Amino acid sequence: MSESKPRDNPYLAHLPPSQRGVGTGSKEITKDPLFGFLPRKVKGDQVRKAMDGDVNPFTKQPHSGQYKKILETRKKLPVFAQMDEFLKIFSENQIIVMVGETGSGKTTQIPQFVAYSDLPHTKGKMVACTQPRRVAAMSVAKRVADEMDVQLGRHVGYSIRFEDMTEAGTTFLKYMTDGMLLREAMNDPSLERYSTIILDEAHERTLATDILMGLLKGIAKKRKDLKIIIMSATLDALKFQKYFSLRSDATAPLFKVPGRTHPVEVFYTQEPEPDYVEAAIRTVLMIHRAEDPGDILLFLTGEEEIEDACRKIKLEADDLLNQDPSSVGPLSCIPLYSSLPPQQQQRIFDAAPPPITKDGPPGRKVVVSTNIAETSLTIDGIVYVVDPGFSKQKVYNPRIRVESLLVSPISKASAQQRAGRAGRTRPGKCFRLYTEKDFMKELEEQTHPEILRSNLSNTVLELMKLGIKDLVSFDYVDAPAPETLMRALELLNYLAALDDDGNITPLGGIMAEFPLDPQLAKLLIVSPEFKCSNELLTITAMMSVPNVWLRPNNQRREADAAKAALTVPDGDHLTLLNVYNQYVLNKHDKNWCWTNYLSQRALQQADNVRAQLQRTMERFDIDLISLSDEKKLFVNIRQALVCGFFMQVAHKEGEKGNYLTVKDNQASQPSLISVVALHPSCGLDTQPEWVIFNEFVLTTRPYIRTVSEVKAEWLIEFAANYFDLSTFPDGETKRALQRAWNKRAGRGDKKSSKGSRQDGSDERLAKKRRTDGRD
DNA sequence: GAGCACTGC
Numbered sequence: 001m002s003e004s005k006p007r008d009n010p011y012l013a014h015l016p017p018s019q020r021g022v023g024t025g026s027k028e029i030t031k032d033p034l035f036g037f038l039p040r041k042v043k044g045d046q047v048r049k050a051m052d053g054d055v056n057p058f059t060k061q062p063h064s065g066q067y068k069k070i071l072e073t074r075k076k077l078p079v080f081a082q083m084d085e086f087l088k089i090f091s092e093n094q095i096i097v098m099v100g101e102t103g104s105g106k107t108t109q110i111p112q113f114v115a116y117s118d119l120p121h122t123k124g125k126m127v128a129c130t131q132p133r134r135v136a137a138m139s140v141a142k143r144v145a146d147e148m149d150v151q152l153g154r155h156v157g158y159s160i161r162f163e164d165m166t167e168a169g170t171t172f173l174k175y176m177t178d179g180m181l182l183r184e185a186m187n188d189p190s191l192e193r194y195s196t197i198i199l200d201e202a203h204e205r206t207l208a209t210d211i212l213m214g215l216l217k218g219i220a221k222k223r224k225d226l227k228i229i230i231m232s233a234t235l236d237a238l239k240f241q242k243y244f245s246l247r248s249d250a251t252a253p254l255f256k257v258p259g260r261t262h263p264v265e266v267f268y269t270q271e272p273e274p275d276y277v278e279a280a281i282r283t284v285l286m287i288h289r290a291e292d293p294g295d296i297l298l299f300l301t302g303e304e305e306i307e308d309a310c311r312k313i314k315l316e317a318d319d320l321l322n323q324d325p326s327s328v329g330p331l332s333c334i335p336l337y338s339s340l341p342p343q344q345q346q347r348i349f350d351a352a353p354p355p356i357t358k359d360g361p362p363g364r365k366v367v368v369s370t371n372i373a374e375t376s377l378t379i380d381g382i383v384y385v386v387d388p389g390f391s392k393q394k395v396y397n398p399r400i401r402v403e404s405l406l407v408s409p410i411s412k413a414s415a416q417q418r419a420g421r422a423g424r425t426r427p428g429k430c431f432r433l434y435t436e437k438d439f440m441k442e443l444e445e446q447t448h449p450e451i452l453r454s455n456l457s458n459t460v461l462e463l464m465k466l467g468i469k470d471l472v473s474f475d476y477v478d479a480p481a482p483e484t485l486m487r488a489l490e491l492l493n494y495l496a497a498l499d500d501d502g503n504i505t506p507l508g509g510i511m512a513e514f515p516l517d518p519q520l521a522k523l524l525i526v527s528p529e530f531k532c533s534n535e536l537l538t539i540t541a542m543m544s545v546p547n548v549w550l551r552p553n554n555q556r557r558e559a560d561a562a563k564a565a566l567t568v569p570d571g572d573h574l575t576l577l578n579v580y581n582q583y584v585l586n587k588h589d590k591n592w593c594w595t596n597y598l599s600q601r602a603l604q605q606a607d608n609v610r611a612q613l614q615r616t617m618e619r620f621d622i623d624l625i626s627l628s629d630e631k632k633l634f635v636n637i638r639q640a641l642v643c644g645f646f647m648q649v650a651h652k653e654g655e656k657g658n659y660l661t662v663k664d665n666q667a668s669q670p671s672l673i674s675v676v677a678l679h680p681s682c683g684l685d686t687q688p689e690w691v692i693f694n695e696f697v698l699t700t701r702p703y704i705r706t707v708s709e710v711k712a713e714w715l716i717e718f719a720a721n722y723f724d725l726s727t728f729p730d731g732e733t734k735r736a737l738q739r740a741w742n743k744r745a746g747r748g749d750k751k752s753s754k755g756s757r758q759d760g761s762d763e764r765l766a767k768k769r770r771t772d773g774r775d
Numbered sequence: 776g777a778g779c780a781c782t783g784c
Contacts, residue, residue, distance in 0.1 A: 134782090180783085204782090208784080302779075302780065337780080375781080376781075392779095407780090547778095681777065700777075
């Protein structure tokens with residue numbers, strides 16, 4: 001070993017000699033603020049000393065003027081007082097569960113403490129901290145970059161879909177969405193580039209976080225050098241501690257930090273409220289009349305309910321003001337839900353209206369919101385919360401393969417979260433519009449994790465790609481219903497993403513690389529065979545963004561007329577293509593969107609998605625092709641759609657506009673759900689015998705939405721396995737298919753090669769498969 | 776003759 005190597009601290013080998021103190025005397029040594037730090041054996045006083053120094057330990061640059069100021073506010077966070085305790089527990093354990101209530105500073109501070117102890121930059125590794133939402137990943141990364149006195153995107157960065165704000169080789173602390181880390185795992189199943197992984201907001205139990213927990217538990221057994229921190233709210237801690245116990249007789253250690261919030265007094269109703277919207281409005285007005293100044297947050301379930309309630313509250317409040325201007329102040333009522341344009345969402349941060357007269361009673365602000373204000377958005381200054389106890393929740397019924405939204409009672413955890421929104425700036429009050437007994441006895445402890453409420457075809461494909469073959473015995477925090485897994489496997493097998501033995505096929509491997517539902521990924525991959533991949537790329541992008549059609553309440557007729565002008569009568573999918581093309585032809589013009597009642601936000605999003613999908617297609621050499629003959633093109637597009645959506649086909653029965661979804665009409669007893677109608681927004685000018693649909697929605701009755709005409713012969717040609725008649729219940733649908741089979745037999749069975757990948761035999765794609773990079 | 780809770784890749 002050479003004399004010039006630092007003997008006492010091999011972890012400084014990454015530094016240039018001048019900073020290692022090599023050969024330049026001991027003065028230089030003391031200039032390195034991290035000198036003497038042994039990874040994962042770092043003590044609190046070492047860290048505090050390094051933080052208090054004049055030189056940034058990570059950049060070796062002098063600190064900026066604001067650094068010390070920010071550091072002083074950081075030191076007041078509850079988590080800061082427990083730094084020594086944290087560093088000790090971090091040194092001694094591979095997996096830690098941490099609970100920190102609102103205001104503890106865990107999201108910003110813990111990853112920094114980890115960076116100081118882990119010294120990831122000395123090993124060419126990174127510390128990752130996941131967030132369920134993009135805005136959180138971005139804004140926390142920005143804050144932490146400021147706190148660490150580095151430029152965002154250099155030593156501290158973030159990674160979210162469409163934006164990688166990191167620098168290879170430099171970034172050692174990375175905030176990212178949970179979905180992004182899951183994507184990375186698909187090409188790096190041991191997540192080798194990370195030394196510590198922190199899953200934040202684990203109690204929210206997003207699908208991605210749940211899968212990551214399962215993966216990390218497995219990786220931790222193989223990679224003893226990987227440390228894992230699960231950060232959550234109190235209620236769930238024990239569950240995670242048990243799940244992550246490394247020995248059967250012990251749970252994972254818990255690190256606990258108090259929050260910094262104000263007390264919230266909770267009130268219940270004496271009797272159950274029969275009409276929660278009416279009761280909510282009444283309660284808001286009661287607060288306005290009788291309670292001290294302070295803003296109100298009311299939770300309702302959806303856009304229509306919220307707009308309606310806002311109108312009524314405004315009317316009644318204006319009445320009160322007119323009747324008694326000396327004792328009641330003015331009131332502003334602000335709706336909040338996600339489909340609202342960002343500019344209007346900003347209104348929730350406006351100040352309450354000023355008093356009408358100089359010494360009159362002060363004004364008050366009421367925000368009427370969906371669940372978005374429960375987790376994603378925090379509004380300061382809220383003192384009163386009105387909680388009717390409901391929210392819209394996704395439910396999945398594997399038997400009929402339908403995801404839908406249902407207004408359901410919230411959980412206790414959710415009710416507590418809502419109440420907490422009243423105590424952010426000073427002591428507050430929460431009015432629950434249900435009885436205490438119902439709270440205790442009827443509400444579930446936790447909201448069911450997303451994995452139990454979702455269609456898992458996407459997730460199953462991802463897990464398969466991750467090399468997890470036995471999905472049933474995968475170590476889930478909460479295992480999904482076997483029937484849900486079965487449905488997913490069935491779909492993936494029909495799409496030829498899995499072979500009959502349940503192994504992922506080369507095609508399935510490529511499908512998994514697309515950030516899309518398997519059906520969409522499939523049709524995109526086969527689209528070059530139909531010479532319309534350019535168009536399918538657009539249609540796929542349009543189908544994976546929110547609805548582009550706007551229909552304001554007071555301008556429905558104008559909106560419908562604008563839509564009619566853009567409609568292609570052959571099918572809604574072609575209409576989507578047309579809308580996007582017109583948007584591009586009109587140079588993404590905002591005014592063009594506006595006059596045509598289209599959501600520019602959604603179209604812009606489609607544009608982003610399209611570009612991302614195109615990059616993925618290029619990675620796999622999937623050509624972008626178009627046909628110049630429009631008539632032929634339109635036929636081919638609908639044929640390619642069949643290759644992905646053959647399981648979402650409906651057949652017309654009788655002349656009343658009723659359709660029967662294929663295969664759901666078991667035997668002689670069609671289930672209620674299988675009789676559907678074309679959604680009124682459907683642009684078809686006829687009622688074709690066969691249609692494919694993108695969406696099944698259950699509202700006033702079952703509807704199918706985004707519909708295109710197809711031909712029976714395409715079904716049996718491009719999805720022969722699925723339309724094997726021996727698997728069909730008797731009925732008109734089966735007889736119609738039988739006629740198509742007979743006709744084909746009469747023609748002589750000339751099997752098309754198009755869409756042949758349905759049987760999973762195509763090896764050509766396998767050769768093209770590359771594993772480099774990610775998108 | 777209709778309605779998108781909220782995220783994420």
